[in-house]
Amino acid sequence: MTGDHRLHLRVNGESHEVTADIRSTLLDLLRERLHLTGTKKGCDHGLCGACTVSVNGERVVSCLTLAASIDGSDVLTIEGISEGGALNPLQQAFVDCDGFQCGYCTPGQISSAHAMLAEYRRGDLSMTTFDGSRADVLTGCTRLTHAEIRERMAGNICRCGAYANIVEAIDIAAECATEDHTA
Incomplete structure (x- = not known):
């Protein structure tokens, strides 16, 4: 038995299906698996807010959010905030x-x-x-x-x-x- 979990996420309007270790954080999934490096790893303890993204419209610190816990969710990162290539x-x-x-x-x-x-x-x-x-x-x-x-x-x-x-x-x-x- 592995610790991998198949996740279905919509990130910045694009659907993704990824396999990740059940212990992976959303931050690590975004940066390492989806190569969305705009979200920063600051303190890695949920204290600084550098890793803030939205999940289903709510702010979360992605360093403390287990990726497996948001299966099926909509995620918005800094890369998705711009509007058609123009700054929001x-x-x-x-x-x-x-x-x-x-x-x-x-x-x-x-x-x-x-x-x-x-x-x-x-x-x-x-x-x-x-x-x-x-x-x-x-x-x-x-x-x-x-x-x-x-x-x-x-x-x-x-x-x-x-x-x-x-x-x-x-x-x-x-x-x-x-x-x-x-x-």
Whole structure:
């Protein structure tokens, strides 16, 4: 008996059938088997967020996600966020705001922010929703505050300290996202 498991995944819109050891992480599967190296291995302990991808629309740290546990799922990596070869507005905002320095964490930051904006659009709450700092509770404005962006992105670390630019990039990209949000 082997420890191999046949997986069926849809990665960035493309179907894949792969055989992987049942102990393989999604991160290793993406990088080593599917050659999608945009997703980075940072701490390999789920603490830095460099390996963040979306599985069925939810953010996950791929270094802690067993590939076998997501059989049949849709996975979105940094390589799949662009739109027809053009940068996604979030990716463009990172460029425009210089939301990176060394760039190592950038794929995870963008992947996390992409999923976070979808979470926000569907009305998922955060801790800052309840702390009284959001004017939208009284005014009906649904724009993300910088405090809320920082709280929602807390699982992604930038060792270079580009946080102000990352928050600004997400804020710019969120302007588009708030148009679709229903309170």
